[in-house]
Amino acid sequence: MTSREDFKQAQHKLLVIPGPIEVTDEVLFANAHPSMSHVSPEFIPVFGDCIRMTRQVLLTKDAQPFLISGSGTLGWDQVSANLVEPGENALVLHTGYFGDSFSDCLQTYGAKVGQLKAPIGGTVDPATIEKALKSKKYKVLTFTHVDTSTGVLSNAKEIAQLVQRVSPSTLVVMDAVCSVASEEINMDDWGLDVVMTASQKGLSTPPGLSIVVASQKAINVFQSRTSPVTSYYASWRKWLPIMKAYEDGNAAYFATPPVNLIYAFHESLRQITKTAPSLEKRFELHRQASKQIKDAAKALGLNQLPVNDSVAANGMTALYYPDGLVASDILPRLGKRGIVVAGGLHTEIKDKYFRIGHMGVTATDQQRGDVNAVIQALQESLAEANLKSA
């Protein structure tokens, strides 16, 4: 019988893509939990704790978490099918690939979507947002906190407060798949109505869990909708009683939860909320790791995709290849050095840049030396590539 203390994950290349990310041995061990009934008295409080700890991570008192088997993408369906009725308007702030996808999803469920597109590497100008909000009644405004395709960080607080000032009935929906637990988020104070994320990024758990947290204001909007919910699997009518039951210590059934992954998520949330470093300190450590990597890249002559540091994520870095070099010059050389980064994703510039993730233990557990390993491999790979191309 392998104990939690004994379990050590297999050796592997360092995974520094913007998700999935490196996770701890304890989280993986929890993912290897023996099979358990999803309605057993042992499992119910584990699920309930996950709901409660998810609130803690987002600094919200009473927003409603939905923890559902699925990818982060499913969060868009939850928002589109529950909060927007067919024919209603949605305003999507676009800072990369994920704005297009969210728009596509909203339209699938009947929303009329207006997009405000930022130039690549930038964010949408607040004056432009204000003008749009004044021109029409929008049911929701959505934005991507960190767009995984560009590494652009939006100013969540500023956007939320702008919406409250100009169009207080519009719900503020934040796609935070690539920011929860790596970027500061203060859901209640900032006035965010929906925060949607997934397990495999800052939350440091394997992929497979869609995590959506809805303010009571959003829940009220949902409860008072007049047309039927337009999805079955993503319907909060089905899930709300389930989440309430588990949090109250009872089991209820709509679909089988991903039991093992819930154990893993529980372990990661426990580490994040109940062990050092504190949540605040974690954000600070992500900022530090980010600065180290961005400074090193700059010193190597690499330009980052975000137009400046104030709109650059702290959990990932997107870098253009230097002139004359392409993906095949850099990524395989990093790979040979045991470092796995990600290629480009934004369709317009896909082959011109690459992405480094620095979330979770890579940023918070400095003993691991991940950040230095990444920087060193980057230096060596670039030097080698330049030599070859010279």
Add this chain to the structure above:
Amino acid sequence: MTSREDFKQAQHKLLVIPGPIEVTDEVLFANAHPSMSHVSPEFIPVFGDCIRMTRQVLLTKDAQPFLISGSGTLGWDQVSANLVEPGENALVLHTGYFGDSFSDCLQTYGAKVGQLKAPIGGTVDPATIEKALKSKKYKVLTFTHVDTSTGVLSNAKEIAQLVQRVSPSTLVVMDAVCSVASEEINMDDWGLDVVMTASQKGLSTPPGLSIVVASQKAINVFQSRTSPVTSYYASWRKWLPIMKAYEDGNAAYFATPPVNLIYAFHESLRQITKTAPSLEKRFELHRQASKQIKDAAKALGLNQLPVNDSVAANGMTALYYPDGLVASDILPRLGKRGIVVAGGLHTEIKDKYFRIGHMGVTATDQQRGDVNAVIQALQESLAEANLKSA
């Protein structure tokens, strides 16, 4: 570093509910795989193999598997949103809880649903199905192979062939969540158009994967639909290129797959398709385990929910409590003996019966002694309960 050979799952009560089920140490170890990129050259063939081995388990040459992060429930959305256009007719054969849910899902996406309800414990009479099929044009006919709520086994081959004879353009959709890899299924020979299942039952993997396999006929019907697909996350327009890419050895992105779970699924599929016992022998071992438990229950004076053995599942057993005894007399006593079974689920008789699962290693690995342990605990628990109530 814990090796695959060293890893042994923690001691725990024997889980014999109709899913999740007991899984092997190797499958759990695979679920604790270090984090990997979902687009890495190491992971792509693992995903591709899962697609290929899923076909093998269902004995289909060219049907298209969809392996998507989600619960089994998501399979209903896939069928309803991709194969049925709003306003089209669906005929649902109802043998328990899951017929109602599938109907609910179909209606959510705009189908007009007709239900044929079997009496509790029975299946729908073929003559009734034939009459319904002749009365109206149905886009799909759906049935539950093993209804997890009742343990009723439908005759899949008979239903499929009836539909082909009477209404060949109607797609035959089988909800096989509780039957794949525990009941014989011959997808191509029987003429099933869609088989939908999940990872946590006969496929012996933790929960979190929706597995839907669509015949080329079904794919053609999907491709020629005239209205847009009515779901985003469940849209085959999104997923079909992804599945084809991974099977061809390339990566593509729509949503992050549940990487660790795919490793676990791969290991389980490997055990099922590439190690002894053979698939056929596995079905035989499930029939044997089922007979042992059903015979023992009969000897104890317990009546099963299915009206006779020919409509009783081989992967689970549903038993009425004996007169004068209730759930609290039996289930806690089994629990004290280390055996976890499930209560009732069918809304009309929820408190009158309980369910025992005997899928996967519990049936196929006789060395474990699971079946005997269940029978012995049942004998002891009943004796103790009778003594107490006497």
